[in-house]
Structure formats: structure tokens, C-alpha cells
Amino acid sequence: MTTQKLADLRAASLFAHLDDGQLERFAALATPVEFPAERTIFLQGDAAEAFFLLSAGRVKVFKMLRDGRTATVRHVEAGQTFAEAALFHEAYPSSSETMAESRLYRFDKRKVLDLLLAEPQLSVNLLAAMAHLLGLLNRRVEELLLPVPARLARYLLTLADAQLDAPSGGAAAGSSAAAGSSAGPAGEAPPAPRVVRLPTTKRELAARLGTVPETLSRTFDRLKRGGVLRMSGDHELIEILDFGKLHRLAQE
Numbered sequence: 001m002t003t004q005k006l007a008d009l010r011a012a013s014l015f016a017h018l019d020d021g022q023l024e025r026f027a028a029l030a031t032p033v034e035f036p037a038e039r040t041i042f043l044q045g046d047a048a049e050a051f052f053l054l055s056a057g058r059v060k061v062f063k064m065l066r067d068g069r070t071a072t073v074r075h076v077e078a079g080q081t082f083a084e085a086a087l088f089h090e091a092y093p094s095s096s097e098t099m100a101e102s103r104l105y106r107f108d109k110r111k112v113l114d115l116l117l118a119e120p121q122l123s124v125n126l127l128a129a130m131a132h133l134l135g136l137l138n139r140r141v142e143e144l145l146l147p148v149p150a151r152l153a154r155y156l157l158t159l160a161d162a163q164l165d166a167p168s169g170g171a172a173a174g175s176s177a178a179a180g181s182s183a184g185p186a187g188e189a190p191p192a193p194r195v196v197r198l199p200t201t202k203r204e205l206a207a208r209l210g211t212v213p214e215t216l217s218r219t220f221d222r223l224k225r226g227g228v229l230r231m232s233g234d235h236e237l238i239e240i241l242d243f244g245k246l247h248r249l250a251q252e
Helices: 003-010 020-027 109-118 120-144 148-163 202-209 213-225 243-250
Strands: 030-035 040-042 050-056 059-064 070-076 095-098 102-108 195-197 229-231 237-240
Touching: 003 020, 003 030, 003 050, 003 102, 020 120, 050 109, 070 120, 070 202, 102 109, 109 120, 120 148, 148 195, 148 202, 148 213, 148 237, 148 243, 202 213, 213 229
Parallel strands: none
Antiparallel strands: 030 102, 040 095, 050 102, 059 070, 059 095, 195 237, 229 237
């Protein structure tokens, strides 16, 4: 058993509270697999035979809708598990696909269920992970009832929380990435950072927000005209000009 495998499992919240012996027994069930970008891992309706831990890369989990569209349920980041529902269902309730070249660990359903009977702590951890996922899905349903501008505002605020050290109320006067300077006049603190990078394409973001690319583009245009944000030419970088307006929009 490799040190890397143990380190990857230890970094996952699902396994964080296991002792060394428990971790090693679970790691013995982990089969490493690698996928190129944009490769299907499983499809909605496929026989649920395993769940996965993402150790490197990025994965999206999405639902196929009756009208042929897709709705992204979540983006899986390194250190997170997904498809845990496979342990309790005969078929996968959603599909998954890599968004970048990815390294995963595959856990066979039958072998894991046998281990859970012997490891109560792991069973508790799994229940906690699924409760967290249930909360995430409930929030996604709530968001889908909001207007698209409110959904986008919430997404951008979440992105700012993850990427920026001190986003605050739009008081900043500039940004080194967008305005070309890193500090104000002598004696003044540099402006708070306010430029975020979209981690996905606009088409994928539209699916994440439960809308279509055309509606998303119109919403971005509305926010630009309203002085809430501005975007780089390739739409990869977004400068948030007014956090206050963005917070108010998120509550509409």
C-alpha cells in the first residue's frame, strides 16, 4: 500500500477521524483510476457499483432532465467523495463527468458495505457526509426557485469567499489584477482584492445555475450595466465593483 494512497484518503473528510488501522483497511479497498478531461465516469441509471474519492482534478455531478437539458448538481473538488448514494441504491441517481484530467479512487459497493458492518465509526462518518450532501441538494433546490440574477449573485459571492482574502462591501477602489496597481497613495492601505476567476466555462456555469447560456449572458450584461461588475475580454476574470449591490441582489 502506497504512502500517497494513505495521504489522499486521510485528506478526505469522510476518512479524517479514522485511526491508522481503520484507514489502512479502507485504503485496501481503494482502486486508483485516472480519467482524461470530459470523460464520463458513470451515467444516470447505470447500475450503482461503486462510489469515488477525487484526489486530483475536478468532476461535475449532473442530472439529465426530461426535456434533454442537464442540470449540474455539484462540482466535486479534490479531497471530496461523490456517488455515496450508490451504497443504498441499485442505480446511480445522477451522472458524473470529469472537468479536467482527474485521479480518483474507486470503492466497490459490496466490499465497502461489508467493511461498514465492522467499522461503526466509518458508518457514522458516511452518514455525516450524506447529511451534508442532503443539505447541499436542499440549498440547490431553494436556489432554483430564485430569479437567475439572484442565483448568479449568490454564486459570485461564494466564489469571492473562496478566492479572495477580504471582499468587503464594495469599498475597495481598485484591484491590482484589473486596475494595474497594487497600492494607493503613500500611507494608504492597498485596495481589497475583488477579482475572481471563473473556474468553469459560461456554458457549464449556466448548467450549474439551472439556466441557459443566453439567459446567463443577458444577466451578466445587466450586472455590468448596473455597475456591479466588469469582465475581462475572455470572460475568465470578473471584477466585483460593488459587493453591497451584489449582496442585495442575492436576497431578491
